[in-house]
Structures are given as C-alpha cells and as structure tokens.
Amino acid sequence: MSALDHSVVHRLYRDHNSWLKGWLRVRLGNTADASDLAQDTFLRVMTARHDAPIREPRGYLSTIARSLLIDKVRRRTIEQAYLQALALRPEPVDVSPEVRLSIIETLISIDDLLDELGSRTREIFLAVQLEGLSYVAAAERFGVSVTTVKNHLIRAMTRCLLLVEQ
Known part of the structure; x- marks a missing residue:
C-alpha cells in the first residue's frame, strides 16, 4: 500500500x-x-x-x-x-483554554471508547459506573446473570485501561 x-x-x-x-x-x-x-x-x-x-x-x-x-x-x-455542565455548577468555574481543550479531548476519547464497546456492554457499564447500580440490580435491569454483568464490566474496564495507557 x-x-x-x-x-x-x-x-x-x-x-x-x-x-x-x-x-x-x-x-x-x-x-x-x-x-x-x-x-x-x-x-x-x-x-x-x-x-x-x-x-x-x-x-x-x-x-x-x-x-x-x-x-x-x-x-x-x-x-x-x-x-x-459547567454552567449548571453553583460556583463559577474558570478553566484555561488549554485545560478546556484537554478536557474536551478526554471526553471525546471516552465517547469513542464507549462507542466501541457495543450497546449492551456500554449500557451495563454506564448503569454500574454512573448510576451506581449494583451488579445484582444491573443483572435484573438487563435480564442477564451477575456473571454476565461482571464479564461486560471486565470488557469495558479493559478498554478503559488501554485508553489510559495510550
């Protein structure tokens, strides 16, 4: 090529x-x-x-x-x-353009990572990590076993670790 x-x-x-x-x-x-x-x-x-x-x-x-x-x-x-999200904060936040760019680039990387996970893994990961659902509650919500929830989380966390190492 x-x-x-x-x-x-x-x-x-x-x-x-x-x-x-x-x-x-x-x-x-x-x-x-x-x-x-x-x-x-x-x-x-x-x-x-x-x-x-x-x-x-x-x-x-x-x-x-x-x-x-x-x-x-x-x-x-x-x-x-x-x-x-910054505007909703009760106290004003002053972020330099460099820090703002770094934060946005990180958010884009996270968005890309989440997009690569597949819908079920992404949904389970977000439910546990952002909503604070227990593995049991996530298993009930998604109609899967606790082991399946753990497997999806392992997959998602492995991708997150690979992102951090880059």
Missing part, C-alpha cells in the same frame, strides 16, 4: 473540490465550515493508504467528508454538554 501520487491528489482536488464544498455547504449550511471540512477531507486523502486507483472519486470523497462531519458534530455535542 502506498500514498497517492501528488499529481493524482492535485487532479482530484482540482476536479472535485468545488463539488465537495457545495456538497458540504448543503449539509452544514455554512460556507466557512464547508471549506474547512473540504480541506480536512483532502488532507485525509493525502495521508491515506491506497491499494488501487480511486474509481468513484465523489463517492470516496463524500465518504471521508461524511465521517469527518460526524466527528465534527459529535465533538460539538460533547463540547456543548461540557459547557452546559
């Missing part, structure tokens, strides 16, 4: 950048964000590994852009939830 030749990327950019910006503008409703995301898409193309020529450039570009758009929306949702 190798990166795309510079001339191939240039041709792809020349032939499809305007189309991609328009495609993104429709979805974002904002020209500036559409331009930024189009640039990010082509950066991803430049760094991606390719085994074969790109046969459907617009399909390829829209797939990458859609993934980046989903990431952008998830990030914005997480950031808004964090800011709302």
Whole structure:
C-alpha cells in the first residue's frame, strides 16, 4: 500500500473540490465550515493508504467528508454538554483554554471508547459506573446473570485501561 501520487491528489482536488464544498455547504449550511471540512477531507486523502486507483472519486470523497462531519458534530455535542455542565455548577468555574481543550479531548476519547464497546456492554457499564447500580440490580435491569454483568464490566474496564495507557 502506498500514498497517492501528488499529481493524482492535485487532479482530484482540482476536479472535485468545488463539488465537495457545495456538497458540504448543503449539509452544514455554512460556507466557512464547508471549506474547512473540504480541506480536512483532502488532507485525509493525502495521508491515506491506497491499494488501487480511486474509481468513484465523489463517492470516496463524500465518504471521508461524511465521517469527518460526524466527528465534527459529535465533538460539538460533547463540547456543548461540557459547557452546559459547567454552567449548571453553583460556583463559577474558570478553566484555561488549554485545560478546556484537554478536557474536551478526554471526553471525546471516552465517547469513542464507549462507542466501541457495543450497546449492551456500554449500557451495563454506564448503569454500574454512573448510576451506581449494583451488579445484582444491573443483572435484573438487563435480564442477564451477575456473571454476565461482571464479564461486560471486565470488557469495558479493559478498554478503559488501554485508553489510559495510550
């Protein structure tokens, strides 16, 4: 596998950048964000590994852009939830931009980790860790055995530990 030749990327950019910006503008409703995301898409193309020529450039570009758009929306949702949580605190919280960025990046990593767990493992993990359910209560809620709850928690905690080690 190798990166795309510079001339191939240039041709792809020349032939499809305007189309991609328009495609993104429709979805974002904002020209500036559409331009930024189009640039990010082509950066991803430049760094991606390719085994074969790109046969459907617009399909390829829209797939990458859609993934980046989903990431952008998830990030914005997480950031808004964090800011709302700060606003609900009784005392004001002054967080530096660096710390805020670090917190948001950590929350995004946790969100990604939870997304990778699978729905049942994620639900059990959150019920035990955030709601404080006992293993027995979680087993009753989800209609599984206590052993199954423990197995899901082991799986989730192992993923959490791998995240911490990175």
